[in-house]
Amino acid sequence: MVPVKRPEELRSHRWYGTDGLRSFSHRARTRQLGYLPEEHLGKPVVAILNTWSDINPCHVHLRERAQAVKRGVWQAGGFPLEFPVSTLSETFQKPTPMLYRNLLAMETEELLRSYPVDGAVLMGGCDKSTPALLMGAASVDLPTVFVPAGPMLPGHWRGEVLGSGTDMWKYWDDKRAGLVGDCEMAELESGLARSPGHCMTMGTASTLTAAAEALGVTVPGASSIPAVDSGHDRMAARAGLTVVELVRKDRGLSTILTREAFEDAVTTVLGLGGSTNAVIHLIAMAGRAGVRLTLDDFDRIARTVPVLADVRPGGQRHLMEDFHFAGGLPGFLSRIPDLLHLDRPTVSYDTLREQLRGARVHDDDVIRPRDNPVASEGGVAVLRGNLCPDGAVIKHIAAEPRLLRHTGPAVVFDDYRTMQRTIDDPSLGITADSVLVLRGAGPKGGPGMPEYGMLPLPAHLLKQGVRDMVRISDARMSGTSYGACVLHVAPESHIGGPLALVRDGDLITLDVDARTLRLHVDDAELERRRTRWTPPPVRHERGYGLLYNAQITQADTGCDFEFLARPGTVPDPYAG
Numbered sequence: 001m002v003p004v005k006r007p008e009e010l011r012s013h014r015w016y017g018t019d020g021l022r023s024f025s026h027r028a029r030t031r032q033l034g035y036l037p038e039e040h041l042g043k044p045v046v047a048i049l050n051t052w053s054d055i056n057p058c059h060v061h062l063r064e065r066a067q068a069v070k071r072g073v074w075q076a077g078g079f080p081l082e083f084p085v086s087t088l089s090e091t092f093q094k095p096t097p098m099l100y101r102n103l104l105a106m107e108t109e110e111l112l113r114s115y116p117v118d119g120a121v122l123m124g125g126c127d128k129s130t131p132a133l134l135m136g137a138a139s140v141d142l143p144t145v146f147v148p149a150g151p152m153l154p155g156h157w158r159g160e161v162l163g164s165g166t167d168m169w170k171y172w173d174d175k176r177a178g179l180v181g182d183c184e185m186a187e188l189e190s191g192l193a194r195s196p197g198h199c200m201t202m203g204t205a206s207t208l209t210a211a212a213e214a215l216g217v218t219v220p221g222a223s224s225i226p227a228v229d230s231g232h233d234r235m236a237a238r239a240g241l242t243v244v245e246l247v248r249k250d251r252g253l254s255t256i257l258t259r260e261a262f263e264d265a266v267t268t269v270l271g272l273g274g275s276t277n278a279v280i281h282l283i284a285m286a287g288r289a290g291v292r293l294t295l296d297d298f299d300r301i302a303r304t305v306p307v308l309a310d311v312r313p314g315g316q317r318h319l320m321e322d323f324h325f326a327g328g329l330p331g332f333l334s335r336i337p338d339l340l341h342l343d344r345p346t347v348s349y350d351t352l353r354e355q356l357r358g359a360r361v362h363d364d365d366v367i368r369p370r371d372n373p374v375a376s377e378g379g380v381a382v383l384r385g386n387l388c389p390d391g392a393v394i395k396h397i398a399a400e401p402r403l404l405r406h407t408g409p410a411v412v413f414d415d416y417r418t419m420q421r422t423i424d425d426p427s428l429g430i431t432a433d434s435v436l437v438l439r440g441a442g443p444k445g446g447p448g449m450p451e452y453g454m455l456p457l458p459a460h461l462l463k464q465g466v467r468d469m470v471r472i473s474d475a476r477m478s479g480t481s482y483g484a485c486v487l488h489v490a491p492e493s494h495i496g497g498p499l500a501l502v503r504d505g506d507l508i509t510l511d512v513d514a515r516t517l518r519l520h521v522d523d524a525e526l527e528r529r530r531t532r533w534t535p536p537p538v539r540h541e542r543g544y545g546l547l548y549n550a551q552i553t554q555a556d557t558g559c560d561f562e563f564l565a566r567p568g569t570v571p572d573p574y575a576g
């Protein structure tokens with residue numbers, strides 16, 4: 001029997017239940033909020049952190065969905081309080097919401113710490129929201145449940161099923177190649193994204209919410225439920241019930257976020273053919289939970305996990321709704337029990353084994369059997385070599401196979417704007433064999449590693465039918481993107497990584513089988529170039545950008561802030 005917490009053992013009791021003036025004031029102010037004493041005193045206080053905003057189409061339904069979470073919390077005998085927190089909208093926030101992931105993580109951590117909170121429900125899903133919320137919560141270690149925002153409905157246009165992001169890039173290339181006109185593009189505008197919810201491809205959002213489910217911090221089956229399905233309401237209510245139980249049993253997030261859980265999340269991301277962004281985010285999330293996860297873990301696990309989910313863009317055909325009805329994550333995990341740690345706890349069960357009991361796959365086309373995988377190895381490969389001493393990644397299953405072993409001359413762009421301005425310039429002499437190199441787009445250089453990594457191809461090559469080329473950068477790439485794009489090159493060019501030293505015409509070899517990325521320039525010449533290299537000027541002279549630049553770590557260690565990633569104690573907020 002797990003001992004159950006008594007009301008006076010609750011963290012919130014110190015705010016509400018003692019004899020002093022401060023408790024009196026907190027009770028009086030809760031009367032001001034309109035609550036009776038018997039509605040909340042002695043009950044677990046559950047903070048619902050909601051990333052809803054009018055500007056975030058992926059989370060626009062969460063304002064209403066929080067009501068279902070509250071319902072669950074009340075039913076279980078808790079006291080729900082909703083906290084609006086900042087929203088990270090992948091589409092609208094510039095230069096990239098990645099710049100603000102750590103800011104939301106900080107907000108999450110400090111808010112949970114400073115208020116009378118016994119447990120937390122985190123609501124998000126658009127790309128960086130998931131890691132941000134979980135990173136912050138992990139640093140506080142309260143009982144916590146994550147409510148994934150859920151994928152939007154599949155897109156439709158002229159009888160075709162469209163994937164958000166993925167088909168946008170595809171049709172934009174078609175427009176540049178002169179294959180579709182303005183009329184078609186105007187129709188596409190209304191067809192690509194047709195309901196609230198995050199991208200319904202296996203982009204970063206679906207990958208990270210699946211990782212959260214694999215970690216065990218969502219209720220079972222939560223991550224693939226379409227945002228507007230009634231099941232999403234029921235899942236949210238279940239999350240409310242679950243968190244109150246966790247508070248009573250005193251199960252903090254650290255009991256769930258173990259090394260085994262992170263290994264299973266890596267296995268999941270790779271087996272889903274998920275987004276490369278997950279590499280950075282999982283390393284950062286693990287760091288907050290005191291687990292040292294490295295690129296080598298991804299490389300090692302990738303060699304053991306087949307890609308079983310045929311969901312675009314890693315797969316060819318399906319979208320998240322198909323994945324959901326094929327069995328969702330429980331179905332997927334039921335195909336790989338031998339690759340998982342089944343004896344670890346989740347928020348709902350004492351063991352993952354119990355949680356997966358009865359889980360099965362209903363459509364072998366969407367979640368493939370082991371003997372018919374989409375790819376025999378995990379979808380992301382970790383590369384090493386003199387161009388990326390601290391590593392780089394490539395989502396090789398979303399690239400044209402002929403490019404996975406390729407040598408070509410570099411065409412170098414110093415920054416994104418120059419690349420945008422000049423990519424179509426015939427005088428650059430770009431051929432289908434060229435290797436496009438973009439620098440100045442890393443954690444400090446971007447700043448925030450914008451998703452520039454899928455560099456556009458020159459129009460004259462698009463018109464010849466070329467649809468993929470080797471591209472290398474210190475940027476990230478959208479999880480809905482595709483192509484032979486080498487990403488997250490570390491160390492980045494902005495701090496003098498070898499990428500800063502590449503010149504037009506240098507030969508570069510990508511060999512995914514060998515897991516190498518090689519610049520064919522000898523060490524002596526590289527050293528000569530290095531002595532002539534000068535660091536680029538600081539981009540932010542004040543404000544958050546300055547703090548970011550001073551604190552951000554490189555891609556291979558998760559891009560957390562140094563002062564947040566480090567272990568150490570924080571004074572009890574109620575002690576003073």
Ligand code: FES
Pocket residue numbers: 058089090091125126127165198199203205
């Ligand atoms: Fe929000 Fe794609 S834009 S998940």
Ligand code: MG
Pocket residue numbers: 090127203204205478479480
């Ligand atoms: Mg994205």
